[in-house]
Each structure stands twice: as structure tokens, then as C-alpha cells.
């Protein structure tokens with residue numbers, strides 16, 4: 001089949017993946033910088049190698065399996081960074097969340113991660 005003919009089929013498959021978190025590469029790149037400056041000293045440079053709870057890996061997935069990203073974002077944006085809870089801008093929290101998704105193996109897309117969509121997303125793959 002000609003490659004161009006595959007495209008509509010792929011686009012149609014889109015909505016079925018609605019619960020898979022969407023974020024852009026740019027968001028994750030910005031989030032990586034914020035994470036390094038604001039979170040890494042406690043949660044570790046790899047998200048799972050600090051003194052604070054792991055933000056990546058199997059234990060993390062199990063812990064958050066039954067919650068939405070909205071719940072996760074709420075905890076993160078109201079209690080973190082522990083030294084100044086709620087102290088970052090909304091875009092910074094969203095970008096850090098995009099980075100956490102990237103480290104946990106979710107692939108970037110062209111749709112930006114947005115607060116209004118978080119209730120539809122989980123960490124399940």
C-alpha cells in the first residue's frame with residue numbers, strides 16, 4: 001500500500017488513545033531544567049535515586065495506578081517543592097509533569113499537556 005494511504009487510518013486511531021497522556025518535547029525539555037533546579041536535590045537526578053519518594057519506576061506506577069494525573073498534579077503543585085509548596089508557576093508544574101512522563105517512558109506528541117485534560121490521563125500504559 002502507498003504510505004499516504006496509511007495516514008488517515010492512523011489519524012482515526014487517535015481518539016482511542018485519549019487516556020494516554022499527551023505532552024510535547026518542548027514541555028519535557030523545559031520541565032527537565034525546572035526539575036534539576038527544584039526537585040532533583042530530594043528526588044534524585046534520575047527521579048528514583050533520591051531520599052524522597054521515587055517519581056519513576058515500578059513502585060511509583062503501582063502507587064499511582066488508581067489515580068489520575070489530575071490527582072498527581074494537585075499533590076505536586078500544592079505540596080512541592082517541599083521547601084516552598086505551590087511556589088512554582090502553573091506552566092512550570094505542567095512542564096515538570098511532562099518531564100516525569102518522559103522519564104517514565106511516555107512518548108512526546110504534538111499535543112501539549114494542559115491542566116484541563118489531566119482528569120482523562122493516568123500513568124497506565
Ligand code: HEC
Nearest residue numbers: 035038039042043052053063075076079080081082083096
Ligand atoms: C526538600 C526536598 C524536596 C524537594 C525540593 C521536592 N520534594 Fe517532592 N517530596 C519530598 C518528600 C520528603 C516527599 C514525601 C513526603 C510528602 O509527600 O510530603 C515528597 C513527595 C512528593 C510527591 C508525592 C510522591 C508520592 O508518590 O507520594 C511528588 C509527586 C513530589 N514530591 C514531586 C516533587 C516535584 C515535582 C518537585 C519539584 C518541583 C519536588 N517534589 C521537590 C521532598 C522534596
